[in-house]
Amino acid sequence: MSPKSAPNFQSILIIFLLLLSLPPSLILADVENSHTNKYIQLDLLVAIIPHVIHDGEEITIEDLGMEKVKFEMEKARLFYFRNSGCKLNLNYTYVIINDTIEFSGWWLPPDQVYSSLTKWLLNTTGGTIYDFDSVIALWADKGYNPHKIDQTGAVYGPGGTIYRYSSFSLTVAIAWVMTHEFHHQLDEFFDRSGYPEYRFCHPREGWVDDLGVYGEHYDVNAYIMRIWPEDKWLSLKDPNPEILCFVDNDRDGFPDEDNNLPMDEARFGSDPTKIDTDGDGLTDLQEFMAGIYMGSDPKNPDTDGDGLLDGEDPYPLYPLNTSVEFYGNIPALKGLGPLSPLLINYSFPDMWECIESYRQKWNVSLYATWNETFLTIGIRSPEACKVGLYLDVNGDGWFHGRDNVEILISPISLAHGIPENARLFDCTLPKGAPYPVMWEDDPKYPGKRTLFKRDIKLTFRRYNESYNVIVYAPWSKISGFPYLYKKVGIRVVFYRNGEPRWISVFEPWTFVYLQLRKGDTEKEINLIKEVSLNINCEKKELTKDESLIIEGSASPKIPYLEIDFYYSENGSNWSYLGSTYTRENGSFNFKLSLSETGLWIVQCRLNQSGLFATSNSLQIEVKEPASLWNFMLFILIILFLLIIFLPYRKYKDKIKYFYT
Template sequence: MKKIVKLDVLTGLFLNVLHKGEEAILYNRNLERVFIELEKARLFYWVNTYCTLNLYFTWFISLKPISFKGWWLPPKRVYSIIDEALEKCGLSREDNFDSVVAIWATPKYYEVPDPIGRVWGPGGTVLRYSSFQIDGALTWLFVHEFHHQLDEFLNLSGYPEYPHADYPQKLEGFFGEHFDFNAYILRSWPSDKWLDLRYPHPEIIEVKDADNDGIPDENPYVPIDEMRFGSNPGSRDTDGDGLDDLSELMAGIYFSSNPRDPDTDKDGIPDGLDEYPLYPVKTTIKRKWTLLSDGFMMHRNFWINPVIYAKWSKNALYLRFLTNNKAKIFIYIDANADGWFHGKDNYEIIINPASEKKVDKIHVLDCTNKVIWDDDPKYGKDRLVTESDVKVKVAYPVIGKYSYKIDVEIKKNRKTGLIPSLGKYLGLRIEFRMNEKWASLIERYRFIRVKLVDREKKMVADKIRFIKYVPPPYIYLKTYLKKTNREEAIFKTTIKNYGSKARDIRADIYLNTNTEQYVKNITIDSLEHRELIAIESKIKLTDNLTYVKPEYRVNYRGKNGLRFEKSYRDSFFVIFI
């Protein structure tokens, strides 16, 4: 068994808003993006707390007009609406929920989910309450703003030392910005201390974990379990590669390695011996050109397929890029590998192959006192670097499939600590941007630690015995609100198979409201691994308030005719008119 913490979060969408005289009414708009992005945030907290902190959402949809003039939606305006609705449901905001997150409509709402890693938008937080606008980067806004709530929960539980999510310079460690910093905070906090949360009124729950690997075996109420991850509930290391299943799940800050593949990134190094099992990227740089990455991109939001090389001398660090276009190249270097917000060694270099100058910017983030760029007019000191610290050569056309060869030389600098030497470690992050889209070599904002060497050590993995595991079929249902107006709401239920092929599937979907029960009985011949179908249900809304409580019963057959059955309830929705 494993103990986890459940926090009940009332997540409100306010769809009829007048803000500073500007009206936004999102009736009949596709709202799936909101649910998809907040589920990503929920998964982020769950994974980065070692599968210990479960944020359980109840969805509150308000069509009532609400107006405000400030930069955020204040809690008093929200609480008056929420409290009126919850009283009709026999619930109390104070007693039944630990937190409220309010998301307010804007005319610029867009329906396409953001790529994970996008950060944008203002937000605000006070005790047990956060709010932000619906056209912001919702995953990021939830992760960042809720972290302030969590910080205060721990403070009021007797842990004032919990790191603050606005002061990365006060926390030692090798981490980058935004998501990476938030993940580092969560991971640096001992997992057993999450169980010491006492405020507001968290629930400590025991879940089944037969192999004691830290991942619940099967529990539809948490963001991911072993059945959905595809790992073996009876083995701590499903594929026998030396990396246990929880470490596979936590291999990245928002991506996981494959628990059934001993070499997830196909770089020839078993996951258990690979410092970065998600990224087929070299972590050593020799004095001669060293291939760092051959076309790999963790995030590819526009088409680019770069080959990246690096080398070093006592006088400089060199990078070479073979690319198929003239995208801008953003190079981030943590010259002492001590974390992006520490020291005065944090380079941002923007290479523009299409411009005459080739270098759009080079500056250093100085974190020795106040966190400030060295080209900021308020810096008050001599610059740490200048444009002369970087040389760029662009050659084209290049024979083969790449049109451009971009060579970058970054000179040694004693002021910043960028002094290439044998055995020195650097932090490196590389990103490409074009037409307001970006692509990142590894997970965005994360750094890899690279070492300057003379020669590489070869990995030996002949003593590792790999295990093949075929997961059973596992059908999982989830319901979101797709769109609504004052008369009706359309709900979307996804039926997805996370395991091996499932056959003869019968899924009964019950959407229980305060006035009637909507039932759909779905029969499916088969679903392959990761195959998904979606079912829509139209619900009539009452004059004032409708709640919807999804419930499922599903049975299906696996290989050799073995049958599986289960039933469970989903998060419930309150629609207030």
């Protein structure tokens, strides 16, 4: 090599080394521009521990059934990939630890697990546990069945998590506990990456900026991931995530074909050259994300066959009618005629069917109606069995308010005309309560129970070889009130006689939302456009411990309109007070109480189906109540007057004589 050529070689070597030092995202930038998309990958070391001494008892599992473990773990992996919008991939490495580990309680601490894994890694790859982003430890426990696959949505069993480590037994619902416990790790990863706003997956009232609507368990976790912005997924820095790319020729955010990922267009059945394979208004990625566990059909523009294109259908997985019509009289039970049909002869998708016989004959119909007294739900099934009816009465999500209702109906309870149980789930508990959310029938519940099973009425009849149940839930007892276009969430679960498993009409733990209507919708909306509101009250002053009644009216006289009340100090920053609804004659009233002193402006507003109206304003002055010192001063003045007055009466004649 000539002296002149040496510098060129050195320059090339330096440039090559600089390229190696660049982050993968920059190296792949040009590749990405040519039809690729980025995602985050976290590497997880999954340790299976078949030999333990737990609480002094030796437990050994000879048949691990790794197929089951991997199947359940893969369900969790697919759940994360789907609900992150294909932005998070969990890459598992499985290790079976042959050491016997001894511990007590439900929590397996990481020390012994890390020690065993370190030995295994030194003997195999020469690496350490810190080459992985996380360790997941699954330990042997009594009752483990390697051949039993959990049904979709099953939730049971404890687990525990610290930074970069989770552990739980093999007897839990593996997919669920993995989903839930690893979400705690992910929360910590985002926190350490500078994003403390990532949601904690134990929801409760008080997520002030959280206006979302979600159900329980899996649905909470899906909601948290779905609202997280795409750019923040790619901004994860902790512990050591990789930013990788998948081929995406149509740039719809869905990988074309990549067996290293949980799902791609090739396996899903969509066309990788088209953003919307079937032209129904949903992109192929949106079809994949149509449900939290399953997608809609990318080759069928009307997946549920209800006549609505998937892109126009609020629930493309179910042929669901969301309109609940007003019915003035309580319907008599002859079939379910007077009730609005919601689902007719609906068969459960294979995804969450749990027993083969259900596929052959199990289908249901749901109905509903409403009036000023009751929300009425009709349920038709092919046989009498236990039913769980869950209502989000005010349509604000399961973990908001105290309007969350569980009604359990059994064949025996039907004979008595009342459910087996009815109770409210309260998410408004103050600090200091035993738990942030509680059922009202919990012995530790600090408040007063308001809903009892006697408050819910049932009627039952066998009709046309089906079993029909009508549930009458009074608005006054389920913490709600009726108004036009009110949304009510519903979830229905069946527990077939003699079967340990359940089936959910909709995806497990998710709600669908119905809307209350009355008559011609277009005519209603045209009338509402003309509505004006007027309020007044006789009393314009009150103390902090008093209340007053505000009377109001809507013109034209439209019943069942939701009226929201607000107050403000300066007429600009308004705070919500509460709601009421109009009666048949268009009138309404509202009980006002304010805890802050001052001169306040109060007004009400109509916010109905995107139409707005605002009332006149009232000025209400709130004063401090008479204090104890004022009362004491009053008593002292009275005593002083008595001291002066009583001697005067006794000696008034002498006083009069003296002056004369």
